[in-house]
Amino acid sequence: MRFRVLVRLALRNLLRQARRSLLTATAMVLGGAVLMIALPLGDGTHEDWIDSAVRMGVGHLAIQAPGFRTSRKLADRLPADARAVAERALARPDIAPHIQNSAPQLAVDALASSSSTARPASVVAVEPVTQAEFSNLDEKVVEGRYLEADDRLAAYVGAGLAESLERKLGSRLVLTAQDVGGEIAGQLVRVVGVFRTGVPEIDASLIHIPLGTAGTWLGSGDDVTSIAVLLDSSRRVRSVRRELRAALEAGAESDGLTVIDWRQAMPELDAAVRVDDLGNYIFQFIMFSIIALGIVNTVLMSVMYRKREFGLLQALGLTPRQTGALVMSEGIIITTLSGLIGIGLGLFITWFFWRGGLDFSSLWSEEWSFSGVVMDPVIFPAFRAIRIVQSLVFILVVGVLASLYPAFRATRVDVAEAMKFER
Amino acid sequence: MNETKSPVNEAAVRTDEVWKIFRQEAGEVQAVRGVTLDIEVGEFVAMAGPSGSGKTTLLNLIGGLTRPTRGSVFVAGRDLGKLSSRQLARLRLEHLGFIFQAYNLLPVLTALENAEFPLLLRGVPETERHRVVHELFRKTGLEGLEDRRPGKLSGGQQQRVAVIRAVASAPALVLADEPTANLDSVASDALLDMMAGLNRDLGTTFVFATHDPRVMERAHRLIRLVDGSITSDEHNASRSGV
Numbered sequence: 252m253r254f255r256v257l258v259r260l261a262l263r264n265l266l267r268q269a270r271r272s273l274l275t276a277t278a279m280v281l282g283g284a285v286l287m288i289a290l291p292l293g294d295g296t297h298e299d300w301i302d303s304a305v306r307m308g309v310g311h312l313a314i315q316a317p318g319f320r321t322s323r324k325l326a327d328r329l330p331a332d333a334r335a336v337a338e339r340a341l342a343r344p345d346i347a348p349h350i351q352n353s354a355p356q357l358a359v360d361a362l363a364s365s366s367s368t369a370r371p372a373s374v375v376a377v378e379p380v381t382q383a384e385f386s387n388l389d390e391k392v393v394e395g396r397y398l399e400a401d402d403r404l405a406a407y408v409g410a411g412l413a414e415s416l417e418r419k420l421g422s423r424l425v426l427t428a429q430d431v432g433g434e435i436a437g438q439l440v441r442v443v444g445v446f447r448t449g450v451p452e453i454d455a456s457l458i459h460i461p462l463g464t465a466g467t468w469l470g471s472g473d474d475v476t477s478i479a480v481l482l483d484s485s486r487r488v489r490s491v492r493r494e495l496r497a498a499l500e501a502g503a504e505s506d507g508l509t510v511i512d513w514r515q516a517m518p519e520l521d522a523a524v525r526v527d528d529l530g531n532y533i534f535q536f537i538m539f540s541i542i543a544l545g546i547v548n549t550v551l552m553s554v555m556y557r558k559r560e561f562g563l564l565q566a567l568g569l570t571p572r573q574t575g576a577l578v579m580s581e582g583i584i585i586t587t588l589s590g591l592i593g594i595g596l597g598l599f600i601t602w603f604f605w606r607g608g609l610d611f612s613s614l615w616s617e618e619w620s621f622s623g624v625v626m627d628p629v630i631f632p633a634f635r636a637i638r639i640v641q642s643l644v645f646i647l648v649v650g651v652l653a654s655l656y657p658a659f660r661a662t663r664v665d666v667a668e669a670m671k672f673e674r
Numbered sequence: 675m676n677e678t679k680s681p682v683n684e685a686a687v688r689t690d691e692v693w694k695i696f697r698q699e700a701g702e703v704q705a706v707r708g709v710t711l712d713i714e715v716g717e718f719v720a721m722a723g724p725s726g727s728g729k730t731t732l733l734n735l736i737g738g739l740t741r742p743t744r745g746s747v748f749v750a751g752r753d754l755g756k757l758s759s760r761q762l763a764r765l766r767l768e769h770l771g772f773i774f775q776a777y778n779l780l781p782v783l784t785a786l787e788n789a790e791f792p793l794l795l796r797g798v799p800e801t802e803r804h805r806v807v808h809e810l811f812r813k814t815g816l817e818g819l820e821d822r823r824p825g826k827l828s829g830g831q832q833q834r835v836a837v838i839r840a841v842a843s844a845p846a847l848v849l850a851d852e853p854t855a856n857l858d859s860v861a862s863d864a865l866l867d868m869m870a871g872l873n874r875d876l877g878t879t880f881v882f883a884t885h886d887p888r889v890m891e892r893a894h895r896l897i898r899l900v901d902g903s904i905t906s907d908e909h910n911a912s913r914s915g916v
Contacts, residue, residue: 253795256794256795260780260782260783263782263783264782266782267781267782559778560780562739563774563778563780564780565739565763565766566737566739566766566772567766567767567772567791567792567795567839568763568764568766568767568768568792568795568796569763569795570759570760570763571759571763572760573763665740666734666739666740667731667734667739667740670734670739670774670778671730
């Protein structure tokens with residue numbers, strides 16, 4: 252009963268001080284709107300980074316031999332039987348619906364040599380048709396074409412590497428690496444295509460060759476070092492990884508298999524996402540601290556102005572704590588209502604960018620890359636229901652924190668003094 | 675509950691060597707100085723004295739709105755000094771009614787809502803609240819003004835609403851601080867008639883702090899205070915013009 256009385260009084264008081272309430276609410280509406288614009292845009296940016304990175308070939312998840320991530324050696328490869336186990340796990344009914352694509356790959360560090368010079372190269376042997384569906388690297392072609400199913404001794408080379416080796420379309424180059432027996436082995440390939448991703452470190456080192464060519468060259472046959480997996484959404488990485496691990500552990504012959512996600516495969520990108528998130532959170536924290544100070548100020552002013560009222564309420568039988576609860580109710584009601592309106596406003600504004608995205612191309616005209624990712628100047632917001640819940644909770648916490656001190660002051664009112672106050 | 679019963683249980687109010695000293699930058703002010711007082715159930719008492727004589731402070735001490743520097747105050751048999759703020763709030767809600775000089779109605783509530791506020795806090799059902807308050811509105815000539823906010827009522831009407839608020843829950847003790855100070859003589863007489871009727875019909879104990887000769891004239895008992903001390907305490911049956 253008393254709770255309802257307090258809420259009713261709080262609502263009436265907010266309406267009574269309409270101008271002050273409106274000012275407080277406006278700050279929170281704007282804060283809520285900015286939050287609801289910034290979070291989906293930030294999430295959209297990260298989605299874009301992750302999507303761009305995983306489509307370069309790494310995948311959201313990769314099934315590998317346990318030691319391969321650190322050793323990068325052919326000794327830590329997946330033999331045909333382990334590969335079959337992994338592919339069966341991917342085909343399970345609880346996992347398969349979330350798999351957009353998967354691609355077997357054999358990665359090896361090599362030396363690429365032309366007649367004039369040599370450069371270190373990261374050679375990834377792929378099944379051309381599968382890889383073309385999996386990755387967007389085939390779309391980055393600037394000369395020639397991507398690998399095709401019946402290609403032998405063909406190479407799809409990064410533009411930076413081709414330039415430094417002084418190789419052109421149709422030129423030959425020699426790849427040298429340790430084979431499965433630990434012996435140095437060379438392989439002659441011909442450049443069938445040159446690509447440019449915009450990421451200098453990739454363009455200067457990556458070569459794709461057919462998996463069959465690598466099998467002959469390195470003596471690895473059909474073995475691979477990784478099965479890269481593309482999911483329908485980067486948000487499912489954790490759950491699918493867990494299910495995939497469980498599925499692999501259930502297989503008797505799965506001892507030699509592990510599942511890593513893109514965060515482990517690309518720790519620098521993971522760090523970039525975290526740093527960007529942290530930056531956003533710090534900005535939001537500062538913004539809401541300023542808003543909270545504004546709320547503290549207006550609510551505190553209201554408390555000082557209404558000392559007589561609080562004294563009266565206590566004279567009539569409210570406890571000091573209930574008087575504080577009244578002030579808290581006012582703070583919470585106004586922040587929650589205005590926060591909800593702000594979130595609605597933010598979603599409404601963000602909605603305009605869902606189709607066409609927010610175009611920043613006027614701010615940077617050249618390709619901009621970092622952490623192995625090319626930044627797209629058009630940002631598409633990503634909608635997540637959890638962000639609404641998080642924003643609401645955050646706004647509610649701000650409302651509670653901002654009301655704490657004024658509520659405390661209301662509990663400390665000297666009733667006799669307060670009643671004398673307005674005389 | 676850490677309470678001490680008054681040695682005189684039938685007294686509505688008992689103060690025992692009560693002092694209230696305010697410490698200020700200019701020095702200390704002894705607002706109430708060693709007042710010992712018994713007020714029996716059903717009394718209609720006026721405390722009179724010049725400004726600064728300590729009558730409002732004594733009223734606040736009896737109402738538990740301020741705590742004594744020394745001494746004890748017993749209300750309804752309970753030592754207020756031993757009650758927590760929560761227990762004091764409960765005592766005020768269940769046993770006391772306050773009437774203030776400045777009316778002190780809540781501006782965000784209507785006249786009816788102001789009047790029924792203590793009943794609302796006590797959890798009295800709406801139909802019962804409305805029955806009691808409407809009856810009091812009718813008796814005090816406020817019928818039809820139930821939905822008005824305090825700002826739309828005259829001073830006399832506001833004070834009558836404040837009185838209804840103080841008595842609607844039938845408290846044992848009503849403390850009234852200069853209740854007629856802002857009213858004309860007609861409104862003052864009407865208000866006093868109303869309170870005297872409640873005293874007579876329900877046995878409600880009234881304690882006034884007042885300058886108003888009309889209140890002093892109608893009180894059963896007149897206590898005079900000067901500089902925080904009682905200088906005279908007169909019982910007079912002939913003043914039972916109530």
